[in-house]
Amino acid sequence: MVELIATTPAEGLLPTSRSGVTLNEIVLEQVISIAPFAAQAEGVEAALGIKLPKVGGSVAKAGKELVWFSQGQFLAIGFDPTDAVMGKAAITNQSDAWCALEIKGSKSEAVLARLVPVDLRASTFKQGNVLRSKLGHMPLHITRVGKDAFRLMSFCSMAGTMVHEISRAMGLLDARG
Structure with missing residues (x-):
């Protein structure tokens, strides 16, 4: 019998660090999509004990994080909100669909500016803000998780390319001195 060994999407590729910027993989134990049925948003909020975030936002409370x-x-x-929102929302477990990376450091915005076609400066993209965009040619979900830190999520199948593109941009920034 073949023995399978579970690995993460970016296993063996990270961590990496250059110019004071660090790129690490984040293992998100559970990622569950919630799409409230018509007129059920308030029921979902009541069941979870947390408000649904506004467009482009995220909320965290008592160890629960919800992102738009x-x-x-x-x-x-x-x-896992499944039991709480059953009958109030469409629910899909997406835990093994996403590769999540964290880029942090004082030049993380400069690295991302070379790859993401939106303004991610702290003055416009504040902590807790989220958006859907692209990283090069890949779909990207990005959350500012700290002053100089971002969580980047793309499909698991794109993990190697995502790490390569970000590492390359880190190297280009490093070469500038």
Whole structure:
């Protein structure tokens, strides 16, 4: 019998660090999409004990994190809301669909400016803000998780390319001195 060994999407590729910027993989134990049925948003909030985030936002409370994902859809990160919202929302476990990376450091914005076609400066993209964009040619969900830190999520199948593109941009910034 073949013995399978579970690995993470970016296993063996990270961590890496250059110019004071560090790129690490984040293992998100649970990622569950929640899409409230018509007229059920308040029921979902009551069941979870947490408000659904506004477009482009995220909320965290008592170890629960909810992030806006797309119109009428949210991601529950790190907890399973299935039982609480059953019958009030469409629920999909996406835990093994995403590769999550954290880029942090004083030049993380400069690295991302070379790859993401949106303004991620702290003056416009504040902590807790989220958006859907692209990193090069890949779909990207990005959350500012700290002053100089971002969580980047793309499909698991894109993990190697995502790490390569970010590492390359880190190297280009490093070469500038």
